[in-house]
Amino acid sequence: MLNTLIVGASGYAGVELATYLNRHPHMNITALAVSAQSPDAGKLLSDLHPQLKGVVDLPLQPLSDAADYTGKVDVVFLATAHQVSHDLAPEFLKAGCVVFDLSGAFRVNDENFYTQYYGFTHQHQQWLDKAVYGLAEWQHDRIKEAQLIAVPGCYPTAAQLALKPLIEADLLNRDQWPVINATSGVSGAGRKASINNSFCEVSLQPYNLFAHRHQPEIAEHLGVPVIFNPHLGNFPRGILETITCRLKAGVSREDVAEALHNAYHDKPLVRLYDQSLPALKSVIGLPFCDIGFAVQGEHVILVAAEDNLLKGASSQAVQCLNIRFGFPETLSLI
Ligand SMILES: NC(=O)C1=CN([C@@H]2O[C@H](COP(=O)(O)OP(=O)(O)OC[C@H]3O[C@@H](n4cnc5c(N)ncnc54)[C@H](OP(=O)(O)O)[C@@H]3O)[C@@H](O)[C@H]2O)C=CC1
Numbered sequence: 001m002l003n004t005l006i007v008g009a010s011g012y013a014g015v016e017l018a019t020y021l022n023r024h025p026h027m028n029i030t031a032l033a034v035s036a037q038s039p040d041a042g043k044l045l046s047d048l049h050p051q052l053k054g055v056v057d058l059p060l061q062p063l064s065d066a067a068d069y070t071g072k073v074d075v076v077f078l079a080t081a082h083q084v085s086h087d088l089a090p091e092f093l094k095a096g097c098v099v100f101d102l103s104g105a106f107r108v109n110d111e112n113f114y115t116q117y118y119g120f121t122h123q124h125q126q127w128l129d130k131a132v133y134g135l136a137e138w139q140h141d142r143i144k145e146a147q148l149i150a151v152p153g154c155y156p157t158a159a160q161l162a163l164k165p166l167i168e169a170d171l172l173n174r175d176q177w178p179v180i181n182a183t184s185g186v187s188g189a190g191r192k193a194s195i196n197n198s199f200c201e202v203s204l205q206p207y208n209l210f211a212h213r214h215q216p217e218i219a220e221h222l223g224v225p226v227i228f229n230p231h232l233g234n235f236p237r238g239i240l241e242t243i244t245c246r247l248k249a250g251v252s253r254e255d256v257a258e259a260l261h262n263a264y265h266d267k268p269l270v271r272l273y274d275q276s277l278p279a280l281k282s283v284i285g286l287p288f289c290d291i292g293f294a295v296q297g298e299h300v301i302l303v304a305a306e307d308n309l310l311k312g313a314s315s316q317a318v319q320c321l322n323i324r325f326g327f328p329e330t331l332s333l334i
């Protein structure tokens, strides 16, 4: 059994982690933590998230010092804001824990990226150098060796899973940047109250055009520039992306289908659609990314759907855990 701590357990990603890890046969949840000042400290996780009543009735502990857990836990999940993860991860890593960070704090190995897009100065270049980007279907061998796994962002997971097979097979005309139109449910913004995400304010609306931090995350890891157009949708969870690209002359529908098949025929958490197109309702509450496409002439439109809190965050983190420790990749997930 591996002993684990979930930091940020009361949040939307944290509660999904607790659900998966509670039913994982090789994991023991040692503790669930929130911030030292949290108004929820001392409450049961199931008081805040009643779907876990009788399932995970553990208390939320205020985290004042990471050292309180050293020697007691083998694995730490950080489901915390970027700067909180940035500060906490090195503490647990120094103590020898394997850390799965769901934030953006270690996803891109470029200090300037953090100043520009995250608004803080990164202090841990040595951990940026060691962190492995946890895009599970593509990083299997590196995840197996890693002590720090930077789980990808929600939008970047769907975008990269759809685009990477075509880029690797060299099917795209690089003169036209892929255009990623993406819509996310409101849970993407986390559980904390904010006026923009309150019920009467939310509408279907684009935001952060040319300025969202996931554009450079996607471009960096794909190795090609992209246009990324995020939209907030007036529904709780799920991400749907339609991605328009230009194919190289002579590339056919069959070539696209073959590239996707070659990438994912043995990957159970990516499901390919042959004729129809994915919809959010088929992935909500499930750890899959569903991918379909349409081709006309030299254009392809890829469609990817996932649950932002699962394949876009917590189930991918548990998938990375399974890879890291040599468990079956879908253990506790399906
Ligand atoms: N929501 C999503 O769709 C996705 C989120 N992510 C990333 O995952 C992380 C968590 O996101 P999400 O679950 O949405 O966020 P939430 O805001 O829902 O939850 C944040 C959690 O962190 C806790 N917390 C805040 N400050 C501290 C601290 N200093 N020490 C310990 N715990 C703290 C909060 O509790 P309290 O404030 O009471 O202490 C809460 O439990 C973020 O980095 C996010 O970017 C990644 C992919 C998708």
Ligand SMILES: CC(=O)N[C@@H](CCC(=O)OP(=O)(O)O)C(=O)O
Pocket (backbone or CB within 6 Å): 102, 103, 104, 152, 153, 154, 155, 184, 185, 186, 187, 188, 189, 230, 232, 312
């Ligand atoms: C709807 C919404 O607000 N979504 C969030 C994405 C959250 C996420 O998964 O990304 P990180 O882990 O990189 O924060 C946003 O656009 O900032």
